Amino acid sequence: MTSRPAELLRNLMLGLDTAVSMAAEDPGVLMIQAARRAPASVRQSVSRALLGGGRAPLASQALGSWLAGHDDQARIAVAECLRLRSARPGPLRTLLAEVGVLLDVPGAAEHGSRATRARAALRRGEMSDAAATAGMNTRLGARLASERQAMTPGRELRERPFKAARAPGTPGEQITALHLLTNSVPHTSSGYALRSHQVLRAQHGAGISVRAITRVGYPISVGLAAAHHHDVIDGIPYDRLIPWRSARTPGARLQQNLEMAREVMAATQPRVLHTTTNYTNALITRALSHESGVPWVYEVRGILEDTWVASFPVELREAARASEKFALLRARETELMMAADRVVTLGETVKADLVERGVAAHTITVAPNAVASDLLTRNRPAAQAREAVGLPSRGFWVGTVSSLVAYEGIHTLIGGVAQLRTQGHDVRAAIVGDGAARPQLERLAQDLGVSEHVIFTGRVPSNQAADWYEALDVFALPRVDSHVTRTVVPLKPMQAMALGRPVIASNLPALAEVVDGPGAGLLVEPDSVTSLAAAIERLEQDPALCAQLSEAGRAFAATRTWESVGSTYRAMYEAMA
Numbered sequence: 001m002t003s004r005p006a007e008l009l010r011n012l013m014l015g016l017d018t019a020v021s022m023a024a025e026d027p028g029v030l031m032i033q034a035a036r037r038a039p040a041s042v043r044q045s046v047s048r049a050l051l052g053g054g055r056a057p058l059a060s061q062a063l064g065s066w067l068a069g070h071d072d073q074a075r076i077a078v079a080e081c082l083r084l085r086s087a088r089p090g091p092l093r094t095l096l097a098e099v100g101v102l103l104d105v106p107g108a109a110e111h112g113s114r115a116t117r118a119r120a121a122l123r124r125g126e127m128s129d130a131a132a133t134a135g136m137n138t139r140l141g142a143r144l145a146s147e148r149q150a151m152t153p154g155r156e157l158r159e160r161p162f163k164a165a166r167a168p169g170t171p172g173e174q175i176t177a178l179h180l181l182t183n184s185v186p187h188t189s190s191g192y193a194l195r196s197h198q199v200l201r202a203q204h205g206a207g208i209s210v211r212a213i214t215r216v217g218y219p220i221s222v223g224l225a226a227a228h229h230h231d232v233i234d235g236i237p238y239d240r241l242i243p244w245r246s247a248r249t250p251g252a253r254l255q256q257n258l259e260m261a262r263e264v265m266a267a268t269q270p271r272v273l274h275t276t277t278n279y280t281n282a283l284i285t286r287a288l289s290h291e292s293g294v295p296w297v298y299e300v301r302g303i304l305e306d307t308w309v310a311s312f313p314v315e316l317r318e319a320a321r322a323s324e325k326f327a328l329l330r331a332r333e334t335e336l337m338m339a340a341d342r343v344v345t346l347g348e349t350v351k352a353d354l355v356e357r358g359v360a361a362h363t364i365t366v367a368p369n370a371v372a373s374d375l376l377t378r379n380r381p382a383a384q385a386r387e388a389v390g391l392p393s394r395g396f397w398v399g400t401v402s403s404l405v406a407y408e409g410i411h412t413l414i415g416g417v418a419q420l421r422t423q424g425h426d427v428r429a430a431i432v433g434d435g436a437a438r439p440q441l442e443r444l445a446q447d448l449g450v451s452e453h454v455i456f457t458g459r460v461p462s463n464q465a466a467d468w469y470e471a472l473d474v475f476a477l478p479r480v481d482s483h484v485t486r487t488v489v490p491l492k493p494m495q496a497m498a499l500g501r502p503v504i505a506s507n508l509p510a511l512a513e514v515v516d517g518p519g520a521g522l523l524v525e526p527d528s529v530t531s532l533a534a535a536i537e538r539l540e541q542d543p544a545l546c547a548q549l550s551e552a553g554r555a556f557a558a559t560r561t562w563e564s565v566g567s568t569y570r571a572m573y574e575a576m577a
Helices: 004-025 027-037 040-054 057-068 071-084 089-100 114-124 127-134 139-151 191-205 250-268 279-292 304-309 314-321 324-339 349-355 374-379 381-389 409-424 438-445 460-468 481-489 492-498 510-515 529-541 544-558 562-576
Strands: 178-179 210-214 230-233 236-239 272-276 298-299 342-345 364-366 396-401 427-432 454-458 472-476 503-507 521-524
Touching: 004 027, 004 139, 004 396, 027 114, 057 071, 057 089, 071 089, 071 438, 071 503, 089 114, 114 139, 114 438, 127 139, 127 324, 127 472, 139 210, 139 250, 139 279, 139 324, 178 191, 178 250, 178 279, 191 210, 191 236, 191 562, 210 250, 210 521, 250 279, 272 279, 272 460, 279 298, 304 314, 304 324, 304 374, 304 481, 304 529, 324 349, 324 438, 342 349, 349 364, 349 510, 364 438, 364 562, 374 492, 374 544, 396 409, 396 460, 396 492, 409 427, 409 438, 409 529, 427 460, 427 529, 438 454, 460 492, 472 492, 472 529, 481 510, 492 503, 492 510, 492 544, 503 529, 521 529, 521 544, 529 544
Parallel strands: 178 210, 178 272, 210 236, 272 298, 298 342, 342 364, 396 427, 396 472, 427 454, 472 503, 503 521
Antiparallel strands: 230 236
16 A cells, blocks of 8 residues: 555656646647636636726737636637737737637637647547647647547557456356446546446445546546545545656557556456446457456447537537548447447447447447435425525526536526516526536526526535435426437436436437436427426426326336346346356
């Protein structure tokens, strides 16, 4: 066991090495990331200073709007600033060009450095052009070329065969599973990290001995310099792969990750290796499987290339789907799904997509998002729950517990609340969570005159999330219509159903599967404020319908507990032995 001072020293050395490397390779990105990761209070203070009450120079207005999260205003200001060349050549114009690339401002890259133009090509998904533009003799060019190679089907890591960690098990013998993850609790509270933890707990409850490791450098790589190298959360051990120095290119870091994971595997002696999306995790896990003969599972929680496309404005998505990056990601993910001994998906919609891609149906196990059994026994009235979390008990509350990103469609929810309030309905919203879209959403609520009636809580501790679900009369899931939202089944509606809350969701296949199928809620037209408002009004005016949907949702959630999912995993593992 490494001593605490030794841990902290290694963390410090890795953090410094990473920062120095980024500064040497790509100072523009380092500035952007530092701005993004600064505390919200710091960003807002700097933004106000830059904006200067609206009297600041155009370049300051552009950067101030961007820091405040007002992307639409920032996009206009950056475009105008670059068009007028109001910033002299130098660091300021380069920074404006960098922000313009992030905001998809046409032609912004031409005002920046060679590195800026390379990043613009990368943003468009033109991987080869990005590396060539940066220059193969530069650090940035080497990194971009390495990233493309890792994404290319057929490329493998350097393997080193070693004796199988454990011989095939006998019936009744305890199964040991080693999970390779991107990130985890307690340092990350995303849906990915929360599901990973619930899966590990479910498997532990099913009699499986589990251990997890996170990607090389994490969580030091996300700025948590005081993190421990070993955590035990709810009895689940997590090991951190923390080197003294990080390898310089994506491909080299994958190799470094493999070598450090190999040490944990030798000590754990698993009978099964289990990893999750994306292809980088799968590459490492496949290599460990090849080296040791231990079978591996690839858990596909989303369609990677579709998630990437969803990060673009609607008008740019078709171009993104036609890009080199999209083609490479799709081919690479499919290759690794087909190479795994078993594939896990979260729903029938995703399974159908994988079968269409060529993955054999008999290798796919559906392990859906599920709920803790104790949620099914909670029965607190919404008004009482609101008082407990500090919300007014009066009014009809609709809301969500979510990462605040564009494809969640929360702008539609805010618009629906505003529309109903103009019609005399005392409808309010609680939006629990944080993310890149939060500043724009707060501005929208202000512009629509409902900022006093739309509450943004920010992130809340995971052990308080159920209180916020209970504080709602109706749970909303107004996702936009995109390839990713049509296939990926989220965790949050199951939580709401378990707690007896009706669900209003966009009419998309993945959502209809878990909402309309069991009769647990209402489906509405995606991106339609009018359709969503009508559904909210219907439930506000019909308590009997609310009760009917709540009962059906709770009954469906009772069939999808983590205990049952743990049994599903155990049966799959036993079949692989």
